[in-house]
Amino acid sequence: MSVHGKARKVTTHTLQEMKRAGEKITMLTAYDFSLAKLVDNAGVDVILVGDSASNVMAGQVTTVPMTLDHMIYHAQCVKRAVDRALIVVDMPFGTYQGNSAIALESAIRIMKEAEGHAVKLEGGAEIVESIQRILTAGIPVMGHLGLTPQSIYKFGTYSVRAKEDEEAEKLIQDAKILEEAGCFGIVLEKIPRDLAKRVSESVTIPTIGIGAGPDCDGQVLVLHDLLGITMDFSPRFLRRYLNLADDIHGAIINYCDDVRSGEFPSEDESYTS
Ligand code: KIV
Numbered sequence: 528m529s530v531h532g533k534a535r536k537v538t539t540h541t542l543q544e545m546k547r548a549g550e551k552i553t554m555l556t557a558y559d560f561s562l563a564k565l566v567d568n569a570g571v572d573v574i575l576v577g578d579s580a581s582n583v584m585a586g587q588v589t590t591v592p593m594t595l596d597h598m599i600y601h602a603q604c605v606k607r608a609v610d611r612a613l614i615v616v617d618m619p620f621g622t623y624q625g626n627s628a629i630a631l632e633s634a635i636r637i638m639k640e641a642e643g644h645a646v647k648l649e650g651g652a653e654i655v656e657s658i659q660r661i662l663t664a665g666i667p668v669m670g671h672l673g674l675t676p677q678s679i680y681k682f683g684t685y686s687v688r689a690k691e692d693e694e695a696e697k698l699i700q701d702a703k704i705l706e707e708a709g710c711f712g713i714v715l716e717k718i719p720r721d722l723a724k725r726v727s728e729s730v731t732i733p734t735i736g737i738g739a740g741p742d743c744d745g746q747v748l749v750l751h752d753l754l755g756i757t758m759d760f761s762p763r764f765l766r767r768y769l770n771l772a773d774d775i776h777g778a779i780i781n782y783c784d785d786v787r788s789g790e791f792p793s794e795d796e797s798y799t800s
Pocket of ligand 1: 747
């Protein structure tokens, strides 16, 4: 059966096979049971329980306030829905930087309490000790380079990263460090497409792009952006496949009109004794 066949559960090994076979990897975020079920049923390979839940679910301006308990809650909801996809859970800000013992403890909580399949951490050389320590417990780790939203206060903006040679070279080095450390894949966020191509050709592990052009081994988007629920976010890289915000708005207006006019509920929608 094909590596994206319905019956086969996706593992980190599946993703390596897909890269070797030149088969593109699909990844989307999910934070709750109902949407995770739809995403899994549609055959998406990887579901990311992203700390973008901070923006999308909680209405925070950045991902920084997200806690380990928040991430575990979202991961538990997603886990109950998913049969096939590999579930990757973001480690939130403050749970892995600068202290590898805390990093391991945090990753173990995600695996034990939410039964995620893997964790994702933002950063390169500066967090490699934490990555190595997590890997000693047999927990698969995904890296994340380029625009790393947990460091927004260091960057100051969400603009494209690594346009200059020095930052681009560091990013390629970081990708190699993550591969050598044992990461099974790397998210590349908002970097020039030629740099993403170079990185994808420099490592044997899959790269998953978001705003990193077509030459990555796979693509990820935030589900609510793809569905057109979050209408105030329109970066160049985003393709909206629906305008759900408009549809939902219209449906709710119709409901209110029907209730106010007495048209809902009808006779058919009522019980008789
Ligand atoms: O949290 C998230 O949704 C992410 C994606 C943008 C890759 O990390």
